[in-house]
Amino acid sequence: MSTAPRVAPPRVLTVAGSDSGGGAGIQADLKTMLALGVHGMSVLTAVTAQNSLGVQGAWELPVEAVRAQYRSVVDDIGVQAVKTGMLASAELVEAVAELVGGTHAPVVVDPVGVSKHGDPLLASSALDSVRTKLLPVATVATPNLDEVAQLTGVRVESADGMRRAAAAVLSYGPAWALIKGGHLSGDAVDFLTDGSDELWLRAPRFDNRHTHGTGCTLASAIASGLAKGQTVPDAVTAAKEYVTGAIAAGFALGEGIGPVDHGWRFRADHGPGADDGRDGHDADGTDPA
Numbered sequence: 001m002s003t004a005p006r007v008a009p010p011r012v013l014t015v016a017g018s019d020s021g022g023g024a025g026i027q028a029d030l031k032t033m034l035a036l037g038v039h040g041m042s043v044l045t046a047v048t049a050q051n052s053l054g055v056q057g058a059w060e061l062p063v064e065a066v067r068a069q070y071r072s073v074v075d076d077i078g079v080q081a082v083k084t085g086m087l088a089s090a091e092l093v094e095a096v097a098e099l100v101g102g103t104h105a106p107v108v109v110d111p112v113g114v115s116k117h118g119d120p121l122l123a124s125s126a127l128d129s130v131r132t133k134l135l136p137v138a139t140v141a142t143p144n145l146d147e148v149a150q151l152t153g154v155r156v157e158s159a160d161g162m163r164r165a166a167a168a169v170l171s172y173g174p175a176w177a178l179i180k181g182g183h184l185s186g187d188a189v190d191f192l193t194d195g196s197d198e199l200w201l202r203a204p205r206f207d208n209r210h211t212h213g214t215g216c217t218l219a220s221a222i223a224s225g226l227a228k229g230q231t232v233p234d235a236v237t238a239a240k241e242y243v244t245g246a247i248a249a250g251f252a253l254g255e256g257i258g259p260v261d262h263g264w265r266f267r268a269d270h271g272p273g274a275d276d277g278r279d280g281h282d283a284d285g286t287d288p289a
């Protein structure tokens, strides 16, 4: 039986580091893209030896290897959206900023600074390059509150400060800033603005310690929505819903912080708070340990 070739799904490229434990970085990005129905592609910037306990080692790739991967993918296959994550050094930040700045596709910049365990994923000497080279070419920048403080000096202790944080991030030139309130207490509240339109995104906070990879997952989900032609507010709204479900279904792995569940929508009984019957995960998202 002959079948006509399928029309290719939208293509999304992640430029990020590898997490050997599979919860964050390139691995989280590609899983998110699969779950959201786009074709995921990757440009590796660094390799980390990483697990549920932290980052045991990190090695950058040479700039020429990053450039070559990028050109291979973009020049032949093409991209409808790009997401950047761990970029490690000033040299890599500047090379990636130049590459994505010359590509006709929306760019989601997750300015990854430090892992959940406190391990540095970006040299402090690279902060200025993030501010002056990478943020100006971003369609959406998605800093968490630690990254906001590192990049802008603005410290946010409650949702009230998020508007001020967004203004400080926007001053470096991204079209939109999404300030993530995952590190606050209470509801998980994020704030999106382009300086005139504003959107508050609110979800219940799950009392689940297995949240490794939340930021990578959210940024990749936004890029996936943009590649499908959604507006920034629609893509961010859909991405927030996806990451919320993934956090609710996060599961224990290893001795430390387990990953969010990128495949939660594939489970028979999915949804925030649903009990899919796996060991080690309660219906209310609490850690039984």
Ligand SMILES: Nc1ncnc2c1ncn2[C@@H]1O[C@H](COP(=O)(O)OP(=O)(O)O)[C@@H](O)[C@H]1O
Pocket (backbone or CB within 6 Å): 143, 144, 145, 180, 181, 182, 183, 188, 189, 190, 203, 204, 205, 206, 207, 208, 211, 213, 214, 215, 216, 218, 240, 243, 244, 247
């Ligand atoms: N425990 C939680 N329950 C629900 N949502 C959360 C929780 N922790 C983080 N989030 C959400 O996950 C997304 C990523 O945020 P955050 O964890 O702050 O990013 P990062 O991984 O970059 O530190 C945001 O939408 C945030 O509100």
Ligand SMILES: Cc1ncc(COP(=O)(O)OP(=O)(O)O)c(N)n1
Pocket (backbone or CB within 6 Å): 016, 017, 018, 019, 024, 025, 026, 048, 050, 085, 086, 112, 114, 115, 116, 117, 121, 211, 212, 213, 214, 215, 216, 217
């Ligand atoms: C290789 C790599 N890239 C990025 C991160 C940070 O990911 P994030 O989604 O912010 O998740 P946490 O580290 O906060 O759990 C990473 N750890 N490794």
